[in-house]
Amino acid sequence: MAGREESIICVRGLRNSFGEQVVHENLDLDVRRGEILGVVGGSGTGKSVLMRSIVGLQPPDEGEITVFGENALSQDEAEATAMRKRWGVLFQGGALFSTLTVAENIQVPLREFYPQLDQGLLDEIAAYKVVMTGLAPDAGPKYPSELSGGMKKRAGLARALALDPQLLFLDEPTAGLDPIGAAGFDALTKSLHKTLGLTVFLITHDLDTLYAICDRVAVLADRKVIAVGTIPELLALDHPWIQEYFNGPRGREATATVERNEAQQEAEAE
Amino acid sequence: MTAPADFSPAGDHTGTLRFSGSLALACLGDLPDRLNAYDGAVDRLDMSGIDHIDTVGAWVIHRFAVGHGAEIDGLDTDGKYLLEQVSAADKPVQMRPEPCGAFARVLGEIGDAVVISINTLYGLLGFLGATTIAFWNVVRHPQRFRFNATVHRFEVVGVSALGIIGLMSFLIGIVIAQQGAVQLRQFGAEALTINLIGRITLRELGVLMTAIMVAGRSGSAFAAQLGTMKLTEEIDAMRTIGVSPMEALVLPRTISAIVLMPLLGFYSSLIAIIGGGVLCWVSLGIPPVTFIQRLREVVPITDLYVGLVKAPVFGAIIAIAGCFQGMLVESDAEQVGLRTTSAVVQAIFLVIVLDAFFAVFFTWIGWI
Numbered sequence: 001m002a003g004r005e006e007s008i009i010c011v012r013g014l015r016n017s018f019g020e021q022v023v024h025e026n027l028d029l030d031v032r033r034g035e036i037l038g039v040v041g042g043s044g045t046g047k048s049v050l051m052r053s054i055v056g057l058q059p060p061d062e063g064e065i066t067v068f069g070e071n072a073l074s075q076d077e078a079e080a081t082a083m084r085k086r087w088g089v090l091f092q093g094g095a096l097f098s099t100l101t102v103a104e105n106i107q108v109p110l111r112e113f114y115p116q117l118d119q120g121l122l123d124e125i126a127a128y129k130v131v132m133t134g135l136a137p138d139a140g141p142k143y144p145s146e147l148s149g150g151m152k153k154r155a156g157l158a159r160a161l162a163l164d165p166q167l168l169f170l171d172e173p174t175a176g177l178d179p180i181g182a183a184g185f186d187a188l189t190k191s192l193h194k195t196l197g198l199t200v201f202l203i204t205h206d207l208d209t210l211y212a213i214c215d216r217v218a219v220l221a222d223r224k225v226i227a228v229g230t231i232p233e234l235l236a237l238d239h240p241w242i243q244e245y246f247n248g249p250r251g252r253e254a255t256a257t258v259e260r261n262e263a264q265q266e267a268e269a270e
Numbered sequence: 271m272t273a274p275a276d277f278s279p280a281g282d283h284t285g286t287l288r289f290s291g292s293l294a295l296a297c298l299g300d301l302p303d304r305l306n307a308y309d310g311a312v313d314r315l316d317m318s319g320i321d322h323i324d325t326v327g328a329w330v331i332h333r334f335a336v337g338h339g340a341e342i343d344g345l346d347t348d349g350k351y352l353l354e355q356v357s358a359a360d361k362p363v364q365m366r367p368e369p370c371g372a373f374a375r376v377l378g379e380i381g382d383a384v385v386i387s388i389n390t391l392y393g394l395l396g397f398l399g400a401t402t403i404a405f406w407n408v409v410r411h412p413q414r415f416r417f418n419a420t421v422h423r424f425e426v427v428g429v430s431a432l433g434i435i436g437l438m439s440f441l442i443g444i445v446i447a448q449q450g451a452v453q454l455r456q457f458g459a460e461a462l463t464i465n466l467i468g469r470i471t472l473r474e475l476g477v478l479m480t481a482i483m484v485a486g487r488s489g490s491a492f493a494a495q496l497g498t499m500k501l502t503e504e505i506d507a508m509r510t511i512g513v514s515p516m517e518a519l520v521l522p523r524t525i526s527a528i529v530l531m532p533l534l535g536f537y538s539s540l541i542a543i544i545g546g547g548v549l550c551w552v553s554l555g556i557p558p559v560t561f562i563q564r565l566r567e568v569v570p571i572t573d574l575y576v577g578l579v580k581a582p583v584f585g586a587i588i589a590i591a592g593c594f595q596g597m598l599v600e601s602d603a604e605q606v607g608l609r610t611t612s613a614v615v616q617a618i619f620l621v622i623v624l625d626a627f628f629a630v631f632f633t634w635i636g637w638i
Contacts, residue, residue, distance in 0.1 A: 101366075103365045114295065118302075126363075128329055128359040131359035132325075139363075139364075140366070141364055144602070161325075163295060164324040164325050194351070196352070
């Protein structure tokens with residue numbers, strides 16, 4: 001291993017378009033091993049499209065995408081399958097299979113890739129994933145339609161983590177959650193990141209999430225990634241969108257919350 | 271990182287198991303089974319020889335250690351943290367619904383089905399009532415009538431269906447004439463084929479086949495449209511704005527089905543008679559003029575009334591069953607499909623049941 005600076009995802013010269021509308025043009029992005037990278041941008045700047053390109057759901061017009069050091073675009077089916085084993089994806093609404101229970105949903109990737117595992121072990125694996133992702137112990141036999149939005153996301157996360165991936169894609173994990181639920185989900189992401197040594201690609205609109213858990217933040221605007229860095233680094237930049245984003249009323253509120261929490265922690269330490 | 275996971279007892283009989291290789295999901299192999307089968311005394315698990323561990327490996331080790339009362343050591347900091355987190359997640363979790371005996375389950379399913387059927391019938395009657403109330407409201411406040419929506423439904427339910435209903439009716443007319451001619455020829459009564467075609471299409475088949483086609487085309491579409499609107503909360507939005515979904519959605523559909531079913535049924539009968547006439551001409555050598563002349567003699571006008579009286583009732587049933595099932599959709603997209611199927615099945619079933627009642631009724635009043 002080449003240390004923590006090694007790129008786990010490397011995107012170069014990406015171009016995506018839908019008909020006349022160009023979403024990405026000459027987009028470059030690196031995600032380093034072991035970091036939580038937050039991806040922000042206004043609505044319609046192609047955050048989800050970028051994620052879909054990286055995981056292979058949206059073949060780009062041009063450009064190179066390297067994941068785990070391998071070219072993600074020119075693979076045969078076997079190589080692509082091997083790569084899919086090493087990442088987990090949480091879609092915005094959870095995307096749970098509605099005809100399967102939560103437990104069966106979590107077991108789908110395990111059954112698909114490791115058919116030799118016996119049912120007892122599968123159940124045990126699903127059981128501790130249920131607990132680790134903070135689902136209620138009686139959630140196993142429930143169907144997705146019986147779960148609340150937050151529970152669906154947790155169940156989706158449990159499924160994304162079923163194979164112990166090295167790389168986790170989260171698409172707006174805290175959207176639609178109440179602030180307490182969102183903070184809980186942030187804490188969960190952080191704790192799993194630490195426990196499993198995950199690299200996390202996190203699309204979000206939630207400034208609190210950015211401040212709370214992201215190591216670096218990539219900003220999408222003008223069809224490309226205009227800046228990547230820690231929040232203080234981004235704040236030092238002069239781009240109007242970045243300034244408005246972090247220094248707008250909501251941005252200031254999030255900063256104040258972080259400062260308040262830090263002050264509180266210091267006070268408690270004394 | 272890809273060496274298979276393995277373990278072996280240390281040679282010094284201290285009850286230590288040494289693990290090696292990569293304790294990750296991809297490299298576990300039969301390790302869990304071998305650990306399950308291991309029955310020697312163990313009080314210490316030495317993990318210092320392993321390359322890598324993930325949550326599945328940690329879980330297997332944790333379970334084994336708990337089962338044998340052994341200690342785990344030799345893990346690096348990350349490994350220890352991982353094991354702590356996994357052990358903390360060792361809580362009883364329910365994976366499956368409570369098991370239940372086969373007999374009790376079958377009884378339960380029968381009971382559920384009965385309760386659902388009764389509730390559906392009850393709900394359908396309630397929905398019929400609600401539609402009637404909405405109709406009277408619109409009669410009292412005619413400015414609330416959705417004229418454009420209704421006319422648009424006329425096109426979707428009626429005009430667009432002309433092609434397929436015409437083709438179907440024409441073919442059915444041919445089939446009836448051909449089958450009838452073959453059977454009646456045995457008695458030398460081929461000429462009665464005309465009676466058969468004229469009476470059966472006007473009294474029964476024209477309207478019945480149209481009802482089945484409209485249930486398949488429009489009843490299902492009503493259920494799917496309303497179901498999707500229910501899912502996307504459009505119907506809730508309508509209610510909060512103060513628009514009654516019964517007046518805005520259900521009534522135009524019901525009225526269009528009631529108005530168009532007699533027209534489509536009449537059209538279908540006519541085309542079926544033409545189909546039968548064509549076959550009579552081609553295969554029995556009865557010229558069209560004779561065919562029409564004979565039709566006028568043998569088909570009483572009450573046959574036409576029988577068909578036209580039934581048609582609007584069938585239209586109402588189809589529209590109300592479709593809209594009712596659509597409004598029942600809740601929570602997920604799968605329900606839209608299920609409800610659409612139920613709408614069609616219910617509509618066709620009720621149409622045939624009512625058709626039987628109508629047959630008895632018309633015989634009773636002497637329209638035979």
